[in-house]
Amino acid sequence: MEPLSIEDSWTLFCNRIFNDGNCPGHLMDVAKGILDKCKGLPLAIVAISGVLALKDVNRTEEWEVVRRSLGDELEGSGRLDRIKRILFLSYNDLPWHLKTCLLYLSIYPEDYEIGCLRLVNLWIGERFVEWREGMSIEDVARDYLSELVNRSLIQVTKVFYEGTPDTCRIHDLVREVILLKSKEQNMVTVTTGQPTTWPSEKVRRLVLRSSSSNNTQHHQQRHNDCFDHLRSFVTVGYTNLLLSKMLLSEVLGSSKLLKVLDLGGQEAEEEIPNEIFNLFHLKHLDLSCTRVERVPKAIGKLQHLEFLDLGNTRVRELPMEILKLQKLRFLRVYQLVDPSDDDYGSHGFKAPTNMGGLLALKVLDNIDVSSGSTIIKEIGKLTQLRELGITKLRREDGKELCSFLANLTSLRELSVDSIGKDDDHEIIDLNHPSLCSSSSFLQSLRMLILRGRLEKMPQWVARLHGLVRIDLNWSGLRGEEDPLDSLQHLPRLGEMNFCGSYQGEGLCFTAGGFLNLKRMHLKGMEGLRWMRVEEGALPHLQKLYLEQLPLLEELPLGIQHLSQLQRLSLYEMSSHLREMLLENQMEESEDYAIIAHIPEILIGYYTDDREWRERQLWEEKKKKT
Numbered sequence: 001m002e003p004l005s006i007e008d009s010w011t012l013f014c015n016r017i018f019n020d021g022n023c024p025g026h027l028m029d030v031a032k033g034i035l036d037k038c039k040g041l042p043l044a045i046v047a048i049s050g051v052l053a054l055k056d057v058n059r060t061e062e063w064e065v066v067r068r069s070l071g072d073e074l075e076g077s078g079r080l081d082r083i084k085r086i087l088f089l090s091y092n093d094l095p096w097h098l099k100t101c102l103l104y105l106s107i108y109p110e111d112y113e114i115g116c117l118r119l120v121n122l123w124i125g126e127r128f129v130e131w132r133e134g135m136s137i138e139d140v141a142r143d144y145l146s147e148l149v150n151r152s153l154i155q156v157t158k159v160f161y162e163g164t165p166d167t168c169r170i171h172d173l174v175r176e177v178i179l180l181k182s183k184e185q186n187m188v189t190v191t192t193g194q195p196t197t198w199p200s201e202k203v204r205r206l207v208l209r210s211s212s213s214n215n216t217q218h219h220q221q222r223h224n225d226c227f228d229h230l231r232s233f234v235t236v237g238y239t240n241l242l243l244s245k246m247l248l249s250e251v252l253g254s255s256k257l258l259k260v261l262d263l264g265g266q267e268a269e270e271e272i273p274n275e276i277f278n279l280f281h282l283k284h285l286d287l288s289c290t291r292v293e294r295v296p297k298a299i300g301k302l303q304h305l306e307f308l309d310l311g312n313t314r315v316r317e318l319p320m321e322i323l324k325l326q327k328l329r330f331l332r333v334y335q336l337v338d339p340s341d342d343d344y345g346s347h348g349f350k351a352p353t354n355m356g357g358l359l360a361l362k363v364l365d366n367i368d369v370s371s372g373s374t375i376i377k378e379i380g381k382l383t384q385l386r387e388l389g390i391t392k393l394r395r396e397d398g399k400e401l402c403s404f405l406a407n408l409t410s411l412r413e414l415s416v417d418s419i420g421k422d423d424d425h426e427i428i429d430l431n432h433p434s435l436c437s438s439s440s441f442l443q444s445l446r447m448l449i450l451r452g453r454l455e456k457m458p459q460w461v462a463r464l465h466g467l468v469r470i471d472l473n474w475s476g477l478r479g480e481e482d483p484l485d486s487l488q489h490l491p492r493l494g495e496m497n498f499c500g501s502y503q504g505e506g507l508c509f510t511a512g513g514f515l516n517l518k519r520m521h522l523k524g525m526e527g528l529r530w531m532r533v534e535e536g537a538l539p540h541l542q543k544l545y546l547e548q549l550p551l552l553e554e555l556p557l558g559i560q561h562l563s564q565l566q567r568l569s570l571y572e573m574s575s576h577l578r579e580m581l582l583e584n585q586m587e588e589s590e591d592y593a594i595i596a597h598i599p600e601i602l603i604g605y606y607t608d609d610r611e612w613r614e615r616q617l618w619e620e621k622k623k624k625t
Contacts, residue, residue: 003040010035012042016049016152018057030063037070037086043171044083047090050151066093087177090151099181100128101144102153105170106182107190107207107236113157116165118264118286120145121307121330125260125284126205126232136386137329138362161447161469161495191247202229205260208247210237227251232260232284241267252276262286264309270294277301288312288332300324310349311365312336320352328358334366334389343473343499343523345417345451348391356381365389366415373400380404387413393452394418398429409440418452428452435460442466450475457486468494472501479504488513500524511536521545531556540564547571555581560594568595571604578603581617 004012013035015021023031034052038044048066055062069089094102101123108114120141123129129141145165148154153174160166170178182188188205206227233251235244244266251258252275261276264286270293276285277298285302288311295310300321308325310333318333334346348366355367356378364382366389369375376397379388385408393401393416405411418426428450435441435458442463449471456477461470467490475498477483483502487493488509494516502525511534518540522528529551541562546552546569553576559565570577580591581603595601601617 004042004045005040009038009040009045012045013038013049016046017053024057026060027057027063030060030067034063034067034070037067038082041083043173044086046152047083047086047174050153051090051093053150083173084177087174090153091177091181094151097128097130098144098147102148103178103182103185103187104128105154105175106178107188107205107209107234108170109209109236110172110175111169112236113167113169116145116168118262119168121284121286122234122260122262125307127259136362138386203227204229205232205234206230206247206251208233208235208244227254230255230258232262233258234260234262235264235266238265238267248273252279255279257281260284263290264288266290270314272296274298280304283307283327285309295319295322297321303327306330306360308332310334315349316347316368317350318352323352323354323357325358327360329360330363331358331361332363332365334391343451345415345473346389346391348389348417351375351378354378358382359384361385363387366391366417368392369397369401370394372397376401376404380407383407384410386410389415389417391417393426393428395427395429399432399434402430402432403434406434406438406441409438409444411441411444413447414445415449416451426452428454430458430460431456433459436463449473454481456481457483462486462490464490466492468492469496471497471499473497473499475501477502477504482507484509484513491516493517495519497521498523498525503527506530506532508532508534509537510534513537514541515539517541519543519545521547522549523547525549526551528552530554533558533561535561538562542566543569545569545571546573548573550574553577553580555591555595560597563597565598567600567602568598569602569604572606573603575605578605582615 013031014023034048035045038048051066052063055066066089070086091099091102104123104126105114120138123141123144124137129137129144131137132140142164145154149156149165149168154168154170156165156168158167186204188207189203190207190209192209227250230251233248233255248263252273256279258279259281261279261282261284265288270291272287272292272295276282277296279302281304282302283304284307285305286307286309288309290313292310293314295315295318297319299319303324304327305325306327307330308328309330312335313333314335315333316335333349336342336346337344346366348368350368350371353374355375359382361382362384364379364385365387367375367379368391370392372394377400388408388411390401395418405414416428416430418428442460443466445464446466447469448461448464448467451473452475454475454477470487470493472483475483482504483498484507487496493514496517498521500523505527506529509532514537517538520541520543522545524547528549531552533556535558542564544562544565544567548571551574553574555577570581581601603615603617605613607613
């Protein structure tokens with residue numbers, strides 16, 4: 001945490017606040033006064049910039065308030081104290097709803113990688129997110145997350161399509177502030193199995209975190225009635241099985257007001273405890289990544305339930321009583337076909353007839369449609385859907401699916417799997433004109449995943465002008481059906497993943513194509529012998545993954561044109577290509593110039609003894625530098 005120079009401090013400060021990176025003249029004095037308090041400490045500069053970025057640049061008095069609030073007490077402070085005081089200022093500047101959401105992050109341990117989807121859904125379940133006119137509750141929650149990111153209180157560690165945060169974390173010093181404020185407000189009570197001093201106040205939110213200890217005696221040290229007003233019980237990380245069972249039993253026995261129950265990732269029993277179905281006020285139930293096999297009819301008693309996640313469980317069918325959950329907006333039920341490779345997709349669940357009666361659904365993933373047109377017609381009634389995952393689509397039902405998809409004008413993510421695995425996949429026939437004329441559907445869709453054989457690309461795909469990501473798995477398109485023709489002129493396409501998608505010998509990326517693509521993964525195309533990149537194609541590509549392309553013995557011709565390429569990953573490629581690359585690390589080698597601009601080149605392969613190896617191409621060069 002070394003201080004920056006005055007010039008670098010000013011650059012960082014201005015770039016994070018002003019769109020053009022330039023401070024207006026009327027703010028120059030007050031801005032320099034504020035920056036001087038930071039003493040070049042990067043985290044302090046970033047934190048105070050997050051506060052100032054939301055102030056009106058035309059109102060100098062708002063900036064003066066910030067400068068005065070820093071005060072003279074920072075003078076003479078050590079580095080850590082200075083940063084913490086600025087972080088407290090940043091926290092105090094938050095509106096009430098963002099303070100609550102930020103303090104909720106105290107449920108996570110130090111350096112924990114936080115799943116953003118799980119986090120925002122917990123915020124919604126906890127009723128931290130306020131409705132805004134014209135916006136879905138999910139979008140409002142995402143806005144909250146973006147505001148905290150923009151204020152540099154949360155750090156995004158991985159993004160999903162369209163730059164949406166996928167995982168995040170909090171800086172250790174920010175976490176210290178959060179823990180202090182959370183404790184002051186009795187926000188959450190965390191236990192790990194270590195001896196616990198339970199708060200004298202009522203426990204409102206109980207969090208069970210992983211621990212190396214097998215201690216289960218902590219429950220004897222609490223007040224008998226401190227769970228009476230419990231609102232949520234959340235597990236984080238892999239916890240002690242006996243401990244989680246004991247705590248869950250106590251919670252279910254005494255917490256009749258529980259609204260949030262998150263047991264995701266725990267070694268739960270195959271049966272859902274019956275006591276859960278007595279939680280009349282329950283709104284959020286997460287049993288994902290558990291061993292649960294069956295959902296009983298008693299699920300119909302949870303009539304306030306809005307969120308039900310049974311993803312990556314053994315549940316394959318839902319009872320008729322699920323239709324009583326008229327407030328349900330999120331329903332996810334699936335089991336991975338191959339736990340070691342998600343390219344094969346998932347088994348979905350068999351839904352009851354009249355599934356279209358769950359009109360509040362926004363997320364439905366993954367529903368088995370092998371029964372045919374009846375269930376497809378029901379899906380068409382769910383006009384508020386934003387995410388839809390379909391499995392076991394039969395070829396003869398493709399036309400009907402297209403006609404009903406045209407009704408889903410808010411759909412942003414669509415995944416369609418045909419029947420079978422790998423070579424057994426049935427043909428997906430979605431090449432019907434009904435979608436070509438549905439402008440709302442074509443404009444709203446952001447992500448498309450197709451798993452199954454295609455005779456040709458659906459015509460409407462080339463008209464998805466809002467599409468940001470596409471995955472084609474096991475399509476097996478013949479050589480004359482080049483998938484690039486339909487995709488190269490989609491203006492917003494940023495990510496493209498092919499797995500077993502094409503049987504042709506070559507792929508040519510022509511000039512002017514894929515102008516916004518940043519990430520591309522090509523895998524499992526066993527007939528591919530060559531790739532060519534024309535100058536002017538893929539101008540913004542940053543990450544290129546080539547995997548299991550056994551006949552590709554040369555790097556893509558024209559790879560030197562990919563001036564923005566930051567990472568080239570080659571996994572299980574031909575030994576000829578691997579050896580050629582390893583020999584071309586020296587500047588005097590023949591092909592050095594065409595790859596020298598790529599900062600990171602990673603080669604992964606199995607040895608003859610089936611041991612996995614990874615080599616960093618410029619590793620020795622970096623060490624010398």
